[in-house]
Amino acid sequence: MNPLDPGEFRRQGHMVIDFLAKYYENIEKYPVLSQVEPGYLSKRLPSSAPQDEEPMEAILDDVRQHIVPGLTHWQSPNFFAYFQTNTSTAAILGEMLCAGFNVAGFNWVSSPAATELESLVMDWLGKMLELPRPFLFSGNGGGVIEGNTTEAIICTLTAARDRVLRRLGHNSIAKLVVYGSDQTHCSFQKAARVAGIDPQNFRALKTTRSTLFGLSPDTLRKAIRLDIDAGLIPLYLCTTVGTTSSAAVDPLAPLCEVANEFGMWVHVDAAYAGASCICPEYRKFINGVEFADSFSFNAHKWFLTPLDCCCLWVKDPNALVKSLSTAPEYLKNEATESKQVVDYADWQLSLSRRFRALKLWLVIRGYGVQNLRSHIRYHCRLAKLFEELVEEDCRFEVVFPRYFVLVCFRICPSVVAGMSNGHIVENGHGEAWKLNKVNRFNAQLLRNINASGQVFMSHTMVEGVYVIRFAVGATLVSERHVIMAWKVVQEHANSLLSMPASE
DSSP: OOTTOHHHHHHHHHHHHHHHHHHHHTGGGSOSSOOOOTTTGGGTSOSSOOSSOOOHHHHHHHIIIIIGGGOOOTTSTTBOSSSOOOOOHHHHHHHHHHHHHOOOOSSGGGOHHHHHHHHHHHHHHHHHTTOOGGGSGGGTOEEEEESSHHHHHHHHHHHHHHHHHHHHOGGGGGGEEEEEETTSOHHHHHHHHHTTOOGGGEEEEOOOGGGTTOOOHHHHHHHHHHHHHTTOEEEEEEEEBSOTTTOOBOOHHHHHHHHHHTTOEEEEEOTTGGGGGGSTTTGGGGTTGGGSSEEEEEHHHHSSOOSSOEEEEESOHHHHHHHHOOOOGGGOOHHHHTTOSOOGGGGSSSSOOOOTHHHHHHHHHHHHHHHHHHHHHHHHHHHHHHHHHHHHSTTEEEOSOOBTTEEEEEEOHHHHHHTTTTHHHHTTOOHHHHHHHHHHHHHHHHHHHHHTSSOBOEEEEETTEEEEEEEOOOTTOOHHHHHHHHHHHHHHHHHHHTSOOOO
């Protein structure tokens, strides 16, 4: 057996590339949301591993017959759920190079190119985003590619925690408090648990429609003062540019002003929307980042780069290194001892790390800044088109202001109430009962839409209101897919609205 025979690698590699090319050619033929039942695969595949080798032809045939039906097709142009994780030819080829070299670039000497290309690419991308110079290696900061936002927050939160505990003593950990809004991604709460923050000291501060669901600086200040009066220690603020529920944007500059007054670490989580800030017209959404300590966005969401690729910049890399570095004898080397190189193992949770920079480097070089901006702008135009289609139908409403490429909409409450010919009003039901009825109707509409297999959308709840989320972002999406998606929504709405009202 030769597991890495060049000739066989070439032959089988061509087969896999051809398989994927045909998959993309036919991707619109598949139901976007997988239609299989739980446990389906164990009924189709053997319960034990084969004793002898099997040909790639047979394996790919099983992928076609058994794996593909169990996929929710994230790269389908009819995928409008969550926030997409899109990809591209350049990125896939970059992943192939990464897997082919298969280096473990934990420190500089383990593969100098892996470290130095990552540092270079992170400065490239930082300049594309117009990040302040202190976030760049050229300004004594620096960037690192983490696996996801949770890891980025854990690393920065750990650095912030240790910075305070070195001064006040480890026993103070029970007094540390972290802050975000009730719209902050759940990864922040998970990160706080991992970092040892007392769950009672996790603050998800309420946002309101009056601030477009951005965190109010006054709300933050009041919460901090209450905690200080209770003998607690404000530690960390996680702000968001493009929340998951409604793509709301926290006001960075005034929030940083409050946090800096109390010596807190400020992290800016722009996981989804950060990619748009390479366009000058969207850069304003991260104004104020110059007052923060760290910033991250996921290139694997809207930057033509597949999972996993969370780009994190920090002003003070030493804060990460002091918290995350280890120095066993077997890793000691002259380059590290010289203090002239970056050892990325000290900037992340694990020791080993993939050569992720390759795919990001290929994406930026393969398309260039102008084409990447065009990609972002095109998706924003498609979202605007969908928003206009919703507004043209008086039965629907756009519930929250549209930011970027997310449209939150629903059937209007008056339309749902009208189904029962005034029954709601005549019987004096309260507002909560009415809201629940409207929410249930929209939830059923979404279930029917997704069950069709034609498109896939997701939902959220904000201030008790159930809304359908339509997020543009697939690499292959075009105007016809958006128009078709709206027709699917209308068809299922027509069907539901024509049914007798249930009391």
